[in-house]
Amino acid sequence: MDEDDLRQVDIRLLPHSLQELIACIGLENAYRLTCVFGGRPKYIPKHPARSSLAELLPAPALDALIERYAGIAIEIPKADHFCRQIRNLKIVQQSSDGLSRSALADKYGLSLRQIGNIRRQDHETPG
Structure with a gap:
């Protein structure tokens, strides 16, 4: 899926948990996260250096994710x-x-x- 396709997505029609994730880290980063971890829980560490998420997300997005969910496992919605x-x-x-x-x-x-x-x-x- 390319960026043009993602821009057509009506965020209001997505599940609430996915809307929250998009509000936290942005549409493209949320899509990337759902493609890799969708349908499974993902532990969000308190320190970015302790996470493989640093390889997937840009630093500002990872910082926002940690600020909101540090120390807990969140269920990542599926990319479907x-x-x-x-x-x-x-x-x-x-x-x-x-x-x-x-x-x-x-x-x-x-x-x-x-x-x-x-x-x-x-x-x-x-x-």
């Missing part, structure tokens, strides 16, 4: 939340460009019903 939202945006866009439900279902490995639900949700979501 980002990926699903981007996939759904692409489905809605390609649908409005004229791609059929059947073609979209084949392309994304989803059922016709799922494609219909995604398109319907887009019409119900306030912009």
Whole structure:
């Protein structure tokens, strides 16, 4: 997923724990963290030098994470939340460009019903 895709993510639609993580360390850093540790607890040390997180996050983000969560293990949400939202945006866009439900279902490995639900949700979501 590239930066342009990430910029399209509506943070308000993500789980609260992921919203908090984004508020703490930023969208790109939160995405990076979910890709590596998503779905598992991660201990946040009190000192940056004692963590492999220093190899993953820039110093300001790691400092912010430590300031907020030092000494505890936090459950890192899965990256699926980002990926699903981007996939759904692409489905809605390609649908409005004229791609059929059947073609979209084949392309994304989803059922016709799922494609219909995604398109319907887009019409119900306030912009």
